[in-house]
Amino acid sequence: MQAEYRERRQQLMSKLGNGTAIFRSAPMAVMHNDVEYTYRQDSDFFYLTGFNEPQAVAVLAPHHPEHQFILFVQPKEREKEVWTGYRCGVDAAKEIYGADEAYPITDLDEKLPQYLEKADRLYYHLGRDRTFNDKILGHYQHLLRTYPKRGTGPIAIEDTGPILHSMRLVKSPSELDLMRQAAAIATEAHNYALEVTAPGRYEYEIQAEIEHIFRLRGAMGPAYPSIVASGANACVLHYIENTRQMQQQDLLLIDAGCAYGYYNSDITRTFPVGGKFTPEQKTLYEIVLEAQKQAIAQVQPGNPFNLAHDTAVRILTEGLVEVGILKGEIDKLIEEEKYKPFYMHRTSHWLGLDVHDVGVYQHGDNPQLLQPGQVLTIEPGLYIVPDTKPAEDQPEIDPRWVGIGIRIEDDVLVTSTGHEVLTAGVPKAVDEVER
Numbered sequence: 001m002q003a004e005y006r007e008r009r010q011q012l013m014s015k016l017g018n019g020t021a022i023f024r025s026a027p028m029a030v031m032h033n034d035v036e037y038t039y040r041q042d043s044d045f046f047y048l049t050g051f052n053e054p055q056a057v058a059v060l061a062p063h064h065p066e067h068q069f070i071l072f073v074q075p076k077e078r079e080k081e082v083w084t085g086y087r088c089g090v091d092a093a094k095e096i097y098g099a100d101e102a103y104p105i106t107d108l109d110e111k112l113p114q115y116l117e118k119a120d121r122l123y124y125h126l127g128r129d130r131t132f133n134d135k136i137l138g139h140y141q142h143l144l145r146t147y148p149k150r151g152t153g154p155i156a157i158e159d160t161g162p163i164l165h166s167m168r169l170v171k172s173p174s175e176l177d178l179m180r181q182a183a184a185i186a187t188e189a190h191n192y193a194l195e196v197t198a199p200g201r202y203e204y205e206i207q208a209e210i211e212h213i214f215r216l217r218g219a220m221g222p223a224y225p226s227i228v229a230s231g232a233n234a235c236v237l238h239y240i241e242n243t244r245q246m247q248q249q250d251l252l253l254i255d256a257g258c259a260y261g262y263y264n265s266d267i268t269r270t271f272p273v274g275g276k277f278t279p280e281q282k283t284l285y286e287i288v289l290e291a292q293k294q295a296i297a298q299v300q301p302g303n304p305f306n307l308a309h310d311t312a313v314r315i316l317t318e319g320l321v322e323v324g325i326l327k328g329e330i331d332k333l334i335e336e337e338k339y340k341p342f343y344m345h346r347t348s349h350w351l352g353l354d355v356h357d358v359g360v361y362q363h364g365d366n367p368q369l370l371q372p373g374q375v376l377t378i379e380p381g382l383y384i385v386p387d388t389k390p391a392e393d394q395p396e397i398d399p400r401w402v403g404i405g406i407r408i409e410d411d412v413l414v415t416s417t418g419h420e421v422l423t424a425g426v427p428k429a430v431d432e433v434e435r
């Protein structure tokens, strides 16, 4: 794997010209008082180094005569490591992670300037930590002030995102192996949830069953807080309380995925708690399922990213008209976004090291065209949210639809000939989710 990290750094450096890029590790996040959340490395940092400790800075200086890849890390400190865990330390940063030079993080201010002085620009993403931004900006300003003395130094700051994130957008075979594993574990968990859901059980019990499998199979844990939403809770897109006792007539919407080797899966299924759909539930479910299938069919190399969403919106709008929740001419309803009270989110996002992964969706007036190696979700839904006021020219909503929330989400890889649904092992046909 180290060879691949090196290749990524080289690929990035080949696009930096005479620039120097600085990357910072993710900060520790406090859970409460002196307890911290499990550490999770920043995705850009991890993508380029595989290094998973906090308090680190990576520098790429392609123009430097000796050191192109420099790591600043926490030094080994026996007393601290006894409390907070093993640290790789300065020597191993070179031996294991392939840095040309490594320093303790406390030397950052002293050592950084030598990697910036000959650069013509600084690549840096202004992050949330203002103090660290100020530190980097301080170096930049100092080098600008002293520019006349040298006649060299960075005279612009450029975000690392556009270059790096276009690399991250297309997954390598080894990244896809991890994504397939993340998908397989979440697939097993969803299948198990379908088996053990029953009236009388609580949403959190199903959450526990799912997350048990995540960890049991070696996943780092959930990719995001698992959503286990029964009945009208399914109309709250990010419902994560998961406290309700499920009833015979409920639908259960489960949106849960795991992180495996830092890569994420993201699956949603909706099925009847008591085993059989009511006629209304089934009608809306079939509309969403059709929208999802047709949207997946649009995942083809060369197709615009937005085509899957546009396809889903059309089928959902047609369905809403057919059942009488909307009325009017389809094109006009779509143009005026009359479907939005019932379908308020997008159909897709990129998936990878981040659940909502990096990469652009649109290039100004030009669409992002799908390419082999990209992974995206397809996740249409319908939500008849209680107390929705219909638009002026729209009918009252018949109470029999109210409180139904449905989403179906799969993870789809663009291949050279079409697509591959990485999460195809979770049932979604009506007769498969009915028991």
Ligand code: GLY
Binding pocket: 224, 255, 266, 349, 355, 379, 409
């Ligand atoms: N679970 C987050 C999403 O589906 O985008």
Ligand code: MN
Binding pocket: 255, 256, 266, 267, 268, 409
């Ligand atoms: Mn999801």
Ligand code: MN
Binding pocket: 266, 349, 377, 379, 409
């Ligand atoms: Mn998603």
